[in-house]
Amino acid sequence: MDYISIFFQYVGQYLKTRLTYRADMVVEIFSDLLFQAVNLVFILVVFGHTSLLAGWSKDEMIFIYGFFLVPFSIFASFFNIWDFTDRYIVKGEMDRILTRPVHSLFQIVLERMELESLFGVITGLVVMFYAGSNLGLEVSWYDPFIFILLVIGGALVYAGIFISLATIGFWSDSRTDIMPMMYNIGNYGRYPVDIYNKVIKYVLTWILPFAFVGVYPSSYFLRREEWYTYAFLTPVVGLVFFLIAVTLWNVGVTKYRGAGN
Amino acid sequence: MQNIIDVQKLRKEFKSFSSRSGLKGAFRDLFTRNYTIKTAVDDISFTIKKGEMVGYIGENGAGKSTSIKMLTGILTPTDGKVVVNGMNPHKEREKFVKTIGVVFGQRSQLWWDIAVQESFRLLKKIYNVPDQQYEVHMKDVIETLDIGPLLDKPVRKLSLGQRMRCELAAALIHNPPLLFLDEPTIGLDVLVKLKIREFLKRINEKYGTTILLTTHDLSDIEALCERVVMLDEGKIIYDGPLKELRENWAEGKQIQFQFSEAAALEELQILTKEHLVVWEKGESDLIWVASVDSDETVISGVIGKVTAAKKIADLKILEISTEEIIRNIYVEGAVRHG
Numbered sequence: 001m002d003y004i005s006i007f008f009q010y011v012g013q014y015l016k017t018r019l020t021y022r023a024d025m026v027v028e029i030f031s032d033l034l035f036q037a038v039n040l041v042f043i044l045v046v047f048g049h050t051s052l053l054a055g056w057s058k059d060e061m062i063f064i065y066g067f068f069l070v071p072f073s074i075f076a077s078f079f080n081i082w083d084f085t086d087r088y089i090v091k092g093e094m095d096r097i098l099t100r101p102v103h104s105l106f107q108i109v110l111e112r113m114e115l116e117s118l119f120g121v122i123t124g125l126v127v128m129f130y131a132g133s134n135l136g137l138e139v140s141w142y143d144p145f146i147f148i149l150l151v152i153g154g155a156l157v158y159a160g161i162f163i164s165l166a167t168i169g170f171w172s173d174s175r176t177d178i179m180p181m182m183y184n185i186g187n188y189g190r191y192p193v194d195i196y197n198k199v200i201k202y203v204l205t206w207i208l209p210f211a212f213v214g215v216y217p218s219s220y221f222l223r224r225e226e227w228y229t230y231a232f233l234t235p236v237v238g239l240v241f242f243l244i245a246v247t248l249w250n251v252g253v254t255k256y257r258g259a260g261n
Numbered sequence: 262m263q264n265i266i267d268v269q270k271l272r273k274e275f276k277s278f279s280s281r282s283g284l285k286g287a288f289r290d291l292f293t294r295n296y297t298i299k300t301a302v303d304d305i306s307f308t309i310k311k312g313e314m315v316g317y318i319g320e321n322g323a324g325k326s327t328s329i330k331m332l333t334g335i336l337t338p339t340d341g342k343v344v345v346n347g348m349n350p351h352k353e354r355e356k357f358v359k360t361i362g363v364v365f366g367q368r369s370q371l372w373w374d375i376a377v378q379e380s381f382r383l384l385k386k387i388y389n390v391p392d393q394q395y396e397v398h399m400k401d402v403i404e405t406l407d408i409g410p411l412l413d414k415p416v417r418k419l420s421l422g423q424r425m426r427c428e429l430a431a432a433l434i435h436n437p438p439l440l441f442l443d444e445p446t447i448g449l450d451v452l453v454k455l456k457i458r459e460f461l462k463r464i465n466e467k468y469g470t471t472i473l474l475t476t477h478d479l480s481d482i483e484a485l486c487e488r489v490v491m492l493d494e495g496k497i498i499y500d501g502p503l504k505e506l507r508e509n510w511a512e513g514k515q516i517q518f519q520f521s522e523a524a525a526l527e528e529l530q531i532l533t534k535e536h537l538v539v540w541e542k543g544e545s546d547l548i549w550v551a552s553v554d555s556d557e558t559v560i561s562g563v564i565g566k567v568t569a570a571k572k573i574a575d576l577k578i579l580e581i582s583t584e585e586i587i588r589n590i591y592v593e594g595a596v597r598h599g
Contacts, residue, residue: 095365
């Protein structure tokens with residue numbers, strides 16, 4: 001398909017540009033790694049004081065964190081739309097996007113990708129293998145496929161929420177601080193939801209379904225059968241939220257007012 | 262000839278929120294908001310045929326950009342009909358934009374960090390242009406615009422004139438039958454401007470490309486367009502040949518005198534009191550400009566009287582420029598038809 005070949009053309013161009021700025025790339029990967037390490041230390045510190053948290057052990061928590069990193073890194077590589085309003089609406093770059101024969105959202109994904117973030121996938125896998133071997137988890141032949149499916153679902157949940165928020169820019173270009181706040185809320189998804197109260201749990205499942213990025217899909221691999229329904233809902237929730245987001249986007253484009261001049 | 266652009270009663274309104282003044286006003290704004298509706302484009306209609314080069318002019322805020330953005334599918338019209346290249350630009354955007362080329366003078370189509378030819382390659386992919394067509398067509402474009410030596414430089418290292426030529430080439434990668442140019446010569450020096458005009462004429466002749474051009478630089482329009490569409494406050498106030506505009510407005514001539522010694526207004530007025538003359542002071546006391554009717558007896562009469570009474574160093578007869586005509590039209594707010 002055309003879109004796939006356009007995608008690879010962009011990736012090729014991206015790598016070429018990035019390789020000429022090698023130092024930048026190393027710094028970026030290093031700061032990502034540091035950020036992930038800090039989060040891991042936080043979990044270790046909490047479990048320095050207790051051995052179980054609402055029935056979840058330290059290694060299980062670490063496993064969930066490792067899993068979370070995978071869809072999150074994929075999201076972070078391809079959906080850098082947190083500054084969409086500033087970059088595309090206020091500065092009028094959307095004009096340029098709209099004069100090209102490719103879906104506008106896809107173009108923005110291509111223009112804003114940051115493939116360095118994919119390094120987080122490796123970190124995530126390493127963390128999962130470490131925690132998984134401590135827990136003595138068994139892996140069947142079909143588990144890698146389920147893993148891929150659940151990861152895609154999780155990444156779509158994230159993408160759906162952030163694209164929906166970005167579309168606000170089509171209606172109002174005033175500054176909001178909603179994006180950084182949402183990144184914070186997103187972090188709650190990597191801890192087991194049953195440590196929160198009911199309202200927060202409900203919100204994280206059905207309204208801002210960040211729980212489908214970390215704890216729900218991980219529970220399948222942790223063989224926590226009471227959560228299996230939620231685990232297998234992950235791709236469905238991801239798809240639904242992503243489709244809602246794309247629909248909102250398409251409506252938003254018709255409301256685009258353009259920048260002055 | 263078929264219509265490339267067909268616009269009927271096109272209208273665009275923007276709803277904007279006007280804030281009340283003061284802290285009390287800000288609190289009231291939280292609950293009830295005052296909206297004002299501004300009509301940027303007010304029921305305009307026109308058609309453009311294949312192969313035409315049309316100048317689209319108007320002051321800032323006259324609705325030029327807004328109407329161009331509706332014609333290119335960027336904005337959705339509030340009301341009215343737009344058909345461009347047989348399509349509705351907004352409804353079939355992705356298919357439609359393959360048939361147009363767009364250059365916005367103040368906005369770049371090219372990627373800042375990568376070499377010009379890499380930008381071209383990405384655009385070639387985006388527009389899905391076959392290799393063979395690309396080779397033949399782009400070779401010609403690159404040669405005419407003389408950008409061969411710039412192809413391996415990153416865009417950020419190009420001068421404005423170099424960049425603008427590359428932008429133009431980028432807009433033509435898919436050889437579109439219709440080209441929109443919004444201020445393509447803004448900030449460019451005369452040589453680059455000439456080169457760009459020559460190039461536009463050439464593609465218009467060679468491929469029959471229809472061109473719609475907005476610009477503040479009327480010399481662009483004089484050099485390229487036979488027809489102008491003039492907008493004021495969202496309405497079309499003139500649509501017709503540039504020549505007619507000149508004939509109906511440029512009725513007078515100006516005579517510029519440069520005297521060897523300073524002259525005063527009263528003195529000159531007394532000298533030419535038999536004729537209808539408006540005197541204006543030039544750059545110094547030595548230079549005076551007389552605006553008169555385009556009538557031979559008046560012109561020679563004025564020159565005769567003045568040269569008989571005063572020593573002059575230089576004398577010029579000027580036609581009123583298009584720029585002045587346009588300024589006059591905006592001052593009067595309507596176009597006289599002959």
